[in-house]
Amino acid sequence: MNKERVFCIHLHAILYGLLLCFVVSQPAWAVFWIEEFTGEQEEYRLIRQSKEWKVEAGMVLVTGDELSVLSDTGELQILQDDHEHENLFPLTRKDGSFKVPKPEAPSGEIRNMLALGKRLMTQTPEEKTPTRSMKARGDGPVLILGASDLKNYLIAGFDSLLIHWSGGEPPYRIRLLDDDDNTIVEKNNIQQNNITLTDMILPTGSYGLEVLGNSSSSYIALSVVDLDKAPPLYNKMVASQASVKVKQRYAAIILATRPQWLFQTLQLAECHGLPNLKQNILNGFVPDLDDEMQSTINK
Template identity: 25%
Template sequence: MQSFLNLLVFLLMMAFLSNDALAVYWIDEINQEPENYQLTKADKTSVPVTIYKTLEHGDCIEVIGVKAKLWIASDSSPKEMLSRDGVSNKCIKEEKPASIRSSSLTEWAGRWLTNRIHATTSRTVVSLITRGEEGKGITIPLATQGGLRMVSGRRSLYISWQGGKQPFSVRMASEGSLKTVFERRNITDRQLEVDSVFLNEGIYHVEISDAMGMTAQNLHVVSPGEMPFPRLESYGSASSRDQLAVVGAVRLASQGNGWAFEAYQTAADLAPRYQPAKILQKSLENGDIPLPMPE
């Protein structure tokens, strides 16, 4: 029965995505708060700028903040950057219909990300949080919504934590045999990337320690079929693939039961080159996990 439901959801999502191919342009990235941009509709009304907002025929978008930048993506042309230092505005002239998905899953995820831009890009806020962490014990905010859960296979593994005093040590061992999967010492950051580790299905113990103490958390590694819904796939541009990967990760993080950890893997993997993924990564690291999408 569960397999049938997963298949049904998958088919519905594919139908959903076929409609999305009609979208001409969308706002793919912004590096400042929404008030640094102005989006005017064909009827001269202004609407809020958000990540993943679909741009329709007659829409004109302008960068008005001095240090602000905005990237427009499309499935049919290279990504475009707007800024005050160069081209600062663009008006959409294509008359193709916009996607029906723009008002549901994609825009829901985009609004959630947009609302966290300040908290995840402010250097002052980040530095204050980092300095304050040293007086606290080690915690794993990613585990606050049902522990840690991810899909099995060979892949990079990303872990983050808060509190404690550097240097840190991280060890992961399988529950049954207590065999060490990996161990890292003298870590100076509160995050770790382990390249190309193979994880079978099962339970693993993750231990993070410093000179003062240690915290441990179980990691449940499950088959891909246990995910609440199939991954969103795109056969369009690289921008479309990145967008759908982050949208799917936001949605997955909202499911509870430890799935924020799997969503974090996607976000951390894309974060070095894709701003929305970095926003999601930093939010999850702080325990800011999305609630489920409203019905």
């Protein structure tokens, strides 16, 4: 490696580090939910959009929700998750009411700066195990939908894999590769722009997924991890006392807010029968967590 290339690699790393330092100094948006409460539901009041709701353990709170404790002995634990830290704080009658604030997200300028930094870093090879990013070649290239351009996490235990793509020309070929680029699964002569790979359970590890068209192809990195590697808020929702349908939908939406978990969210949306969320992901649009929660609640 020549000196100029080494200098460029170090410069890219420094620039991206400075971008990260700038971003983490900005206000982060947070998610609030009810961790647990003592006594009976009647000892608490939740006002949402001018209507009164019953509190539930594991209930996700949305912007504008107002919580009050009605009894002297009641205590409600509220969890605040800003995706980096979790804070648990109690709410009692003497504390007065708590109103969920409006979340703050990075500005468009900051998002653009981060995207630029990511592009710089993907041009920097790692020493041994390079991160496989989305790559496309050919005219009118194939593009795998609902995937991050850096890394895509999957939770171990799934026995099927839904894949959608756009662009290119049939016939298509699908290849699932292991970390050494050996073919695990291959499907040929596919005429449509989607397929579900079935009857397979992938152990934890690194994989690659490639969709090849008649004159172009697309490739993304997959990383299969244990459940405890999923975001804490996702695991808390899965373990909550909410109904199965509520847990499935909310847990999927929580994952959808993290780009590296978007591909896993697509699998959950297909598995749990969430067509609207699935279509949003395929269209490249993932609603804000708060907006989607509001929509779910109002249905």
